[in-house]
Amino acid sequence: MEPATDPVRVQQDPFDPGAEVNAFTARVAGAGAGAGAVVSFLGLTRDTADGDLDAMVIEHFPGMTETALATIRQDAVTRFALHDALVIHRYGRLVPPEPIMMVATAARHRADAFAAAEFLMDYLKSRAPFWKQEITARGASWVAARDADEDALKRW
Amino acid sequence: MPAPIDIRYFAWLRERIGTGHEAVETDAATVADLIDELKTRSDAHAFALSDLTVVRAAVDQALVPLDTSLTGAREVALFPPMTGG
Numbered sequence: 173m174e175p176a177t178d179p180v181r182v183q184q185d186p187f188d189p190g191a192e193v194n195a196f197t198a199r200v201a202g203a204g205a206g207a208g209a210v211v212s213f214l215g216l217t218r219d220t221a222d223g224d225l226d227a228m229v230i231e232h233f234p235g236m237t238e239t240a241l242a243t244i245r246q247d248a249v250t251r252f253a254l255h256d257a258l259v260i261h262r263y264g265r266l267v268p269p270e271p272i273m274m275v276a277t278a279a280r281h282r283a284d285a286f287a288a289a290e291f292l293m294d295y296l297k298s299r300a301p302f303w304k305q306e307i308t309a310r311g312a313s314w315v316a317a318r319d320a321d322e323d324a325l326k327r328w
Numbered sequence: 329m330p331a332p333i334d335i336r337y338f339a340w341l342r343e344r345i346g347t348g349h350e351a352v353e354t355d356a357a358t359v360a361d362l363i364d365e366l367k368t369r370s371d372a373h374a375f376a377l378s379d380l381t382v383v384r385a386a387v388d389q390a391l392v393p394l395d396t397s398l399t400g401a402r403e404v405a406l407f408p409p410m411t412g413g
Contacts, residue, residue, distance in 0.1 A: 215413055231339055233405060236389035261412065273413060293413055299391065301405075302412030303339035314340045317409035 179257060180241045182232065184264040189214050189274055196258050200278040207255040209282040211289045213275050217268040226307045230263040230272070233301035237261075244295045251328075252288035254279050259292060261302065294324040330355055333398070335366070337376075338407035341383070344376035359385045360394040362404060382408055 175188065175195040193212050200207050219225045245257050258276040266272060275292045279285040296302075304315040332351040342348045352369075356362035363383070367374045377383060385392055386405040398404070 233336070233338060233386070233389070233407070236386055236405070239389055240391070297413035298410055300412045301338065301386070301407065301410055303408060304411045305339070314408065315411045317411050321411075322409075 179259070180238060180245055181260045182234075182237050182241065183260070183262055186262070187260055187271065187274070189271055192258065192260065192274060193276060196256065196276045196278070200256050203255065206280055207278045208280055209285040210276060210278045211282070211285040212277075213289050213293060214271055215273045215293075217266045217270045217272055219268040220306065220308060222308075224308045224310075225268050226309065228266045228268070228272070229305045229307060229312070230266065231303045231305070232261075232263045236301050237263075240300045241296060244292060244299060247295070248277070248288045248292050251291065252277070252279060252284040254284065254288055257288065257292065259296065261296065261300070263302065291328055294321075294328065297321045298325060333362070333401055334403040335362075336403065336405040338405065340408055341376050341406055345370075345372050354398075356398055358394070358398060359387065359392065359396050359404060362398060363394070363406070377406070384409055 175192050197210050200210060217228045241259050241261065245259050248254060249257050255278040261273040275289050277285045277288040279288065298321050306313050306315060330353055332353050335350050335352055337345050337348050354362055354365055356365055363377050367377050380394065384407055385394055387396055387401045388403050
């Protein structure tokens with residue numbers, strides 16, 4: 173199945189990271205030959221330090237999530253003069269090491285593509301309405317936000 | 329009476345309060361004033377909203393500081409710091 177072409181996707185279903193990068197690259201190339209760099213980042217469902225994670229359950233705020241991600245993506249496109257950017261984020265029940273989310277960026281040079289991917293990750297960690305809950309045999313516990321995540325925004 | 333505002337709760341705020349949604353009639357001027365009112369609704373509300381350093385708010389789906397005015401607001405969402413990515 174061909175990946176969807178929406179630049180922001182919030183979905184319960186799995187996605188194929190390789191197919192997404194290929195489709196993104198094809199869209200960028202199809203729009204002209206000015207982009208020289210594509211960077212992609214893939215976030216995986218991480219096991220606990222004890223290796224006993226049964227699942228990660230991700231809650232979100234339908235409606236606000238899509239709006240927040242679209243705003244963050246547009247900010248990245250403008251700030252780093254991107255040719256294109258892709259954001260995919262899943263919600264619901266995920267089992268390690270399933271992919272949770274990915275971003276891809278296309279720019280004329282690699283510095284902007286790398287920086288834009290970092291910018292997207294920093295902002296969607298702390299400014300998009302997702303909440304992670306870890307499920308183990310000991311029960312369910314909400315993942316606490318880290319001060320470092322908030323601090324990371326200050327560099328932009 | 330003023331028009332009711334839809335209140336949405338997420339993650340552990342939703343669990344502690346025991347519902348994800350309620351409508352309240354309020355004259356509260358700001359999000360912080362509204363939270364003070366909500367805390368009087370039940371012990372569960374008071375407990376869930378006891379530490380405002382871990383409460384974030386969105387008014388009509390836009391993230392805002394707690395001192396934001398509620399003039400014209402239709403929906404207020406309260407939730408813990410976000411953990412996406």
